[in-house]
Each structure stands twice: as C-alpha cells, then as structure tokens.
Amino acid sequence: MTTISDRLRALEDLRTAGGPLLDDAATGELTALDARVRERVGLSAEHTVVGLFGATGSGKSTLFNALAGEEVSRVAVRRPTTAQPVAAIVENRTSPELEDEAHRLLDWLEVSERHIVSPDGADPRVILVDMPDFDSVQAANRAVAERLADLVDVVVWxxxxxxxxxxxxxxxxIARFASHRAVTLSVINQIDRVRDRDRDAVVQSFAELLAADGLPGAEVLATSARTGEGVRELLQAASRVAKQKEAIAQRLTADFQATAARVGPMLGASQPEAPKRSALRSAVTGGRTKHQDFRVPGLPDTVPTEAHDGLVDACSRAAQVDAIARAVGDSYIHRASRSTGWPGTRWLRSFRPDPLARMRLGFAPASRHGRAVTAGGADGSAAGEGQPEFVSRSSLSLDAPGSRAVITRGADRFAEVTAGDAPAPWPARLRDVVDAEAEHLPDGLDYVLTHTQLPGTGRSWWWLPLNIIQWLxxxxxLAGLGWLLGLSALGFFGIPQPELPMVQGLGFPLPVPTAMIILGLGLGIVLAVLSTLLARVRAGSLRSAARRRLRTSIASAIDDTVADAAQEELDRARSVEGALSTLARA
Ligand SMILES: Nc1nc2c(ncn2[C@@H]2O[C@H](COP(=O)(O)OP(=O)(O)O)[C@@H](O)[C@H]2O)c(=O)[nH]1
Ligand SMILES: [Mg+2]
Structure with a gap:
C-alpha cells in the first residue's frame, strides 16, 4: 500500500531529481502540491492520533485502558501518576506497512512506550495516546502534554x-488550545458517579463552559471507564475523524496522480500500455486497467560499453596512443641495440635520439637505482639526474584544435549512444552534461598520459651477458688480428717466423689467429642478429602493453569525468521514474 507519506517522499525525490529538467511552472506545481498536502494532512496522513488530555485523576489512564480493551496504562489511585505518554496501536493484520508507519509516527512524536492492542470494532488507523497530567506538579510532565497537544490529530479533554x-x-x-487545528472531543468521565437524572445537566453545563472557552458547539460525551458506558461512542467519534482524514487522503491521492500525469511527459516519462497478454487478467478483474509504472523508454541503466569504448577510441586517437605505443617499442629496440649491438658500430646509434624522448613522454619517474631515467630529449641529460617526477607536459598538444575536435566529436557520439532513443529532454540533457565535462577532458588526458608508467623503459636482464659476450x-x-699483424711485422723485419699453429681436424689448413678473427667477427654478427630478434619480439609485446596501459588510463580519465556525469543523469532518470510511479500508484 502506498501511503501519503510515501507519496510526499516521492514528491521530494521528484523535485530533487527532476529539478534541473523542469520549468518554473512545473516546479511551482510540485511545491504547491507539497504545501497543500502537508497542510491538509498534518503529520499523519493515514493515522489519527487521539490523545487523552486532562487533569490528574480524571480517569485518562483508566479510560485509555477501556478504549484499548486491555490494561496497558498504569492507573493510579495515589499521585503522582502517568509520567510518560503511552501509545496503543490498533493491530492491523491486513496491512503491516500501516503498522510500520504508526511506529514511525510515534518515533517522531517521541512516544516510546507502545502497545499493540485489538479492541472490538476499533479502527486500525486510530492511535490512542494516554498523556501525562496537564496539571502535573512535575513541569516535565506538563511540558510533554503541551508539546503533544500541538501535534496530535484529536485532542480529547x-x-x-x-x-x-x-x-x-x-x-x-482548554482555552489555550481552542484554536488548535486538531479536532477536539470533550468527555466527562466517571459519569457513573452522577445520578441518572443529573447527567444531562452536567453535560449541558460542561458544553456551555467549553463554548465560553472558544469551542462553541463542542460535542460532549459522557463516559464511564468503570462501567464502559460511552466508551464505544468515544471510539466511534475518533473513527469518524479518521474517516474524514481518509477522504482527504483519497482526494490528495487523485491530486498526486494528476500531477504525475502532467509532469511525467515533461521528463520524458510515460506509462507504457498494458501488454496484450494481460487482457485476460483485466477481463477477470472486471476490465479495470491495472496501474502501470512510469518509464523513461530507451534509456539504459548504465552507460553502455559501446559508448564508453567509442570515447576511449576517440581519445586514444586524439592522444596518439598508437604513436606512443610504437615509440615505446622503438625506444626499447633503440636502447637494446645500443647496449648489445656490435660494438664496432653501436656508437652510431648515439647520434639518433630515443624515439620516446622525442615525444617528451615520461619514463618511470625515478629508476630503482636512484637515477631518473627520464627520456629528456634535448634537455634529457640535464633534467635526468635525480629528477623525482616527470613534470614536463607532453608534446602531444591535446589542446590543439585537431585533437579537441576529435574529442568533442567522440563526446557527442558518447552522449548520443548513451541516450539511445530516449525521448526529450534526456538526449539534450546528456549532451549538455557530457559536453560540459568534455571541456576538461584534454587536461585530464594530458595528466594521465604523462603519469602513466610506460612499460619497458628499464634494462632487460639479457643485455648485460650479451654485451659481455659481444665484447669478448x-x-x-682483435687478438687474432694482433697475432697476424705481429707475424707480418716479424716477416717485414726478416726475422724468421715461428710455426703457425693450425686448427686441427677441419680437413683444410686454417691458422688459429685467422680462426680467431672469423670466430670473433662471426659471433659478433650472430649475437647482433640474435639481439635484434629478441628486442623485436619484446618490443612487440611492449607496444601492446603500452597501448593497454594508456587506454586504461584514458578510460579512467573518462570514468572520472564524462562517464560519471552521464551515469548521474541515468540515475536521475531512474529516480524520476520511481518518484512518478509512487505518486501515481493506486
Ligand atoms: N467511578 C469511576 N472511577 C474512575 C473512572 N475512571 C477512573 N476512575 C478512577 O479514578 C482514579 C484515577 O484514574 P486514572 O486513570 O489514574 O486517572 P488519570 O490521572 O487521569 O490517568 C482511579 O482510582 C480510577 O479507578 C470511572 O469512570 N468511574
Ligand atoms: Mg494517568
């Protein structure tokens, strides 16, 4: 069951979630409805809180017990008496929500002692509260009674x-609370102590006094908590008030539904037609169309992967992720061959700059050996030593008009895909928030790109052994060459040459120094080729890893900005749907 309080909460949700999308007139309507409802139903929409007020010893607690049908409140023969209010909630088996609501209401009223009772013929919407004495010598007791007299629906004197x-x-x-909005019922209890023939006079006299207090036409009931006389009538009077409140609540429900029907379309929300297969059921239920919840059709719950990936693609293009990834691989090959290439030619490499350094993209901020491995390009050697953080902006100029355009187009497409075929105002709203966030995207991307740890910027384990073998x-x-040169020098000076040692078992004559030259040079070439192959294989996986890391970074920059903002709008739509549905629910 949907209570008026539920609807009031839904109205508040709708004002919060739908606020940015509604015009002044619609916002005004929601505010006015809220004010009207609160004024009409007061505190408790579904329940009628009936408080028993009066002087000490008038029999409030006894009457309360008689009304509740059980002994729940302390009856005192001697004072002082009831210090705290005691509530009796009429048991409600059919609607536990109502009972929950009663507890919430009593929480608000700060009435902590509660009893669930089930008197004959009592209205489950009535909550009885036995109050501390209005004339209590304890100021605190009086204060409690006065506070609650302002809050309850029915004041029973x-x-x-x-x-x-x-x-x-x-x-x-009595006079002080005469102008109170709550309904006032007046009771003369202990009527059993008055002789039958005097009763009318007593009642009449009390009524006149009440008229003088500002309660003209006040209904006076005569009760006896002891004999039970008039107790049922008092309970019925309370039920009458509860029924009046229900009539008001029904009228208000119609107001809520009308407002939902008017505001819903402004928020692109509609109540979809009942599906065909329920035709049978509606025939069974007498043709009454079952209430349908509001939906914003075509709007997903979360940002679609397709939209997200598309924007990552666009941003990757704008940020030249492929070029960076290529440079990561090329840089690795460059450095590998500088460390393991043939020593005779590797120095040529030093004239070419590191491909990554050319992009001025940061390596790891500082290497584990305490040396910054910043590929600083022209200023690399100066900036490299001990620089803890790579601070230079990348040279990718994401701010350039070309990059900006790619990002803007990507963002528009993102908004478009996310909005799907949702009705107005959602596509425009999504575009607006996404555009606003996309403004900051180039800066965000530049930040994540310069702070992404690119892979493979250190040395590989195999470079050192390969380098040693290269040099050996x-x-x-060189030793072989020296040997031969030495021998020819001897010949030149006519000194007889010692016998040249030959390599054995080859089947042809090969002097050892010659073999050393062939072996040394051959090994150098083989190692250089091997190192190039190894470096290429590794570079390939480094390129993929770099691309992956960069895309992850870009995705997180998108998550923090555009995707987050878009998700907020999707959530807003779901809130709007929920609130409208609650307002309109039968
Ligand atoms: N004869 C008679 N005595 C009553 C009636 N209602 C209460 N009393 C007695 O009045 C005294 C005070 O009752 P209590 O309920 O504690 O009054 P409270 O101070 O207003 O809560 C008790 O001794 C009750 O038994 C009644 O209807 N008839
Ligand atoms: Mg009492």
Whole structure:
C-alpha cells in the first residue's frame, strides 16, 4: 500500500531529481502540491492520533485502558501518576506497512512506550495516546502534554463530574488550545458517579463552559471507564475523524496522480500500455486497467560499453596512443641495440635520439637505482639526474584544435549512444552534461598520459651477458688480428717466423689467429642478429602493453569525468521514474 507519506517522499525525490529538467511552472506545481498536502494532512496522513488530555485523576489512564480493551496504562489511585505518554496501536493484520508507519509516527512524536492492542470494532488507523497530567506538579510532565497537544490529530479533554468546571483547567488549558487545528472531543468521565437524572445537566453545563472557552458547539460525551458506558461512542467519534482524514487522503491521492500525469511527459516519462497478454487478467478483474509504472523508454541503466569504448577510441586517437605505443617499442629496440649491438658500430646509434624522448613522454619517474631515467630529449641529460617526477607536459598538444575536435566529436557520439532513443529532454540533457565535462577532458588526458608508467623503459636482464659476450668476441677477433699483424711485422723485419699453429681436424689448413678473427667477427654478427630478434619480439609485446596501459588510463580519465556525469543523469532518470510511479500508484 502506498501511503501519503510515501507519496510526499516521492514528491521530494521528484523535485530533487527532476529539478534541473523542469520549468518554473512545473516546479511551482510540485511545491504547491507539497504545501497543500502537508497542510491538509498534518503529520499523519493515514493515522489519527487521539490523545487523552486532562487533569490528574480524571480517569485518562483508566479510560485509555477501556478504549484499548486491555490494561496497558498504569492507573493510579495515589499521585503522582502517568509520567510518560503511552501509545496503543490498533493491530492491523491486513496491512503491516500501516503498522510500520504508526511506529514511525510515534518515533517522531517521541512516544516510546507502545502497545499493540485489538479492541472490538476499533479502527486500525486510530492511535490512542494516554498523556501525562496537564496539571502535573512535575513541569516535565506538563511540558510533554503541551508539546503533544500541538501535534496530535484529536485532542480529547477528559474531565470528571467534580472538576469539569475547574477555572484553572478552562483558562490555562482548554482555552489555550481552542484554536488548535486538531479536532477536539470533550468527555466527562466517571459519569457513573452522577445520578441518572443529573447527567444531562452536567453535560449541558460542561458544553456551555467549553463554548465560553472558544469551542462553541463542542460535542460532549459522557463516559464511564468503570462501567464502559460511552466508551464505544468515544471510539466511534475518533473513527469518524479518521474517516474524514481518509477522504482527504483519497482526494490528495487523485491530486498526486494528476500531477504525475502532467509532469511525467515533461521528463520524458510515460506509462507504457498494458501488454496484450494481460487482457485476460483485466477481463477477470472486471476490465479495470491495472496501474502501470512510469518509464523513461530507451534509456539504459548504465552507460553502455559501446559508448564508453567509442570515447576511449576517440581519445586514444586524439592522444596518439598508437604513436606512443610504437615509440615505446622503438625506444626499447633503440636502447637494446645500443647496449648489445656490435660494438664496432653501436656508437652510431648515439647520434639518433630515443624515439620516446622525442615525444617528451615520461619514463618511470625515478629508476630503482636512484637515477631518473627520464627520456629528456634535448634537455634529457640535464633534467635526468635525480629528477623525482616527470613534470614536463607532453608534446602531444591535446589542446590543439585537431585533437579537441576529435574529442568533442567522440563526446557527442558518447552522449548520443548513451541516450539511445530516449525521448526529450534526456538526449539534450546528456549532451549538455557530457559536453560540459568534455571541456576538461584534454587536461585530464594530458595528466594521465604523462603519469602513466610506460612499460619497458628499464634494462632487460639479457643485455648485460650479451654485451659481455659481444665484447669478448670482439677481443678474440682483435687478438687474432694482433697475432697476424705481429707475424707480418716479424716477416717485414726478416726475422724468421715461428710455426703457425693450425686448427686441427677441419680437413683444410686454417691458422688459429685467422680462426680467431672469423670466430670473433662471426659471433659478433650472430649475437647482433640474435639481439635484434629478441628486442623485436619484446618490443612487440611492449607496444601492446603500452597501448593497454594508456587506454586504461584514458578510460579512467573518462570514468572520472564524462562517464560519471552521464551515469548521474541515468540515475536521475531512474529516480524520476520511481518518484512518478509512487505518486501515481493506486
Ligand atoms: N467511578 C469511576 N472511577 C474512575 C473512572 N475512571 C477512573 N476512575 C478512577 O479514578 C482514579 C484515577 O484514574 P486514572 O486513570 O489514574 O486517572 P488519570 O490521572 O487521569 O490517568 C482511579 O482510582 C480510577 O479507578 C470511572 O469512570 N468511574
Ligand atoms: Mg494517568
């Protein structure tokens, strides 16, 4: 069951979620409805809180027990008496929500002692509250009673045949609360103590006093908590008030539904037609169309992957992710061959700049060896030493008109895909928020790009051993060459040459120094080829890894900005749907 309080909460949700999308007239309508409802139903829309007020000893607690049908409130023969209010909630088996609502209401009223009762013929919407004495010598008790007299729906003044004319009670209490919006019922309790023939006179006299207090035409009931006389009538009077409140609540429900029907379309929300297959059911239920919830058709719950990936693609293009990834691979090959290439030619490499450095993109901020491995390009050597953080902006100029245009187009497409075929105002709204966020995207991308740890910027383990072997091979070749040169020098000076040692078991004559040159040079070439192959394979996987990391970074920059904002709008739509549905629910 949807209570008026539920609807009021839904109205508040609708004002919050739909606010940015509604014009002044619609916002005004929602505000006015809220004010009207709150004024009409007061605190408790579904329940009628009936408070028993009066002087000490008039029999409030006894009457309360008689009304509740059970002994729940303490009855005192001697004072002081009831210090805290005690509530009796009428059991409601058919609608547990109503009972929950009653508890919420009593929480608000700060009435903590509660009893669930089930008196004969009682209205489950009535909540009885036994109050502390209005004339209590304890100021705190009086304060509780006064506070609640302002809040309850029905004030029942309980008097007795002796004190009903007490001036203090009339002037200080009844007259003070006469203008109260709550319905007032007046009771002369302990009527069993009055002789039958005097009763009318007592009632009449009390009514006149009440008229003087500002309650003209007040209904006075005569009750006896002891004999039960008039108790049922009092309960019925309370139920009458509850029924009046229900009639108001029904009228208000119609107002809520009408407002939902008017505001819904402004928010692109509609109540879809009942599906065909329910025709049978509606025939069974007498042809009444079942209520349908509001929906914003065509709007997804979350940002579609397709939209997200599309924007990552666009931003990757704008940020030249492929070029960076290529440079990561090329840089690795460049450095690998500088460390492991043939020593005779590798120095040529030094004249070419590192491909990554050319892009001025940061390597790891600082290497583990305490040395910054910033590929600083022209200023690399100067900036490299001990620089803890790569601060230079990338040279990708995401701010350039070309890049900006790619990003803007990507963002528009993102908004378009996310909006799907949702009705107005959602596509425009999504475009607006996405555009606003996309403004900051180039900066965000530049930040993540310069702060992404690119892979493969350090040395590989195999470079050192390969380098050592390279140098050894060169040494062997140089030694062979030295040997031969030494021998020819001896010949030149006519000194007889010692016998040249030959390599055995080859089937042809090969002097050892010659073999050393061939072996040294051959090994150098083989190693250079091998290192190039290894570097290329590794570079390939580094390129993919770099591309992956950059795309992840870009995706997170998008998540923090555009995607987040778009999701907020999708959530807004769901809130609007929920609120409208609650307002319109039967
Ligand atoms: N004869 C008679 N005595 C009553 C009636 N209602 C309450 N009393 C007695 O009045 C005294 C005070 O009752 P109580 O309910 O504690 O009054 P409270 O102070 O207003 O809560 C108790 O002794 C009750 O038994 C009644 O209808 N008839
Ligand atoms: Mg009492």
């Amino acid at each position: 309980v008097s007795d045949p002796e004190k009903y004319a007490d001036r203090v009670m009339h002037q200080e209490f 091979a060169l040494l062997v070749a």
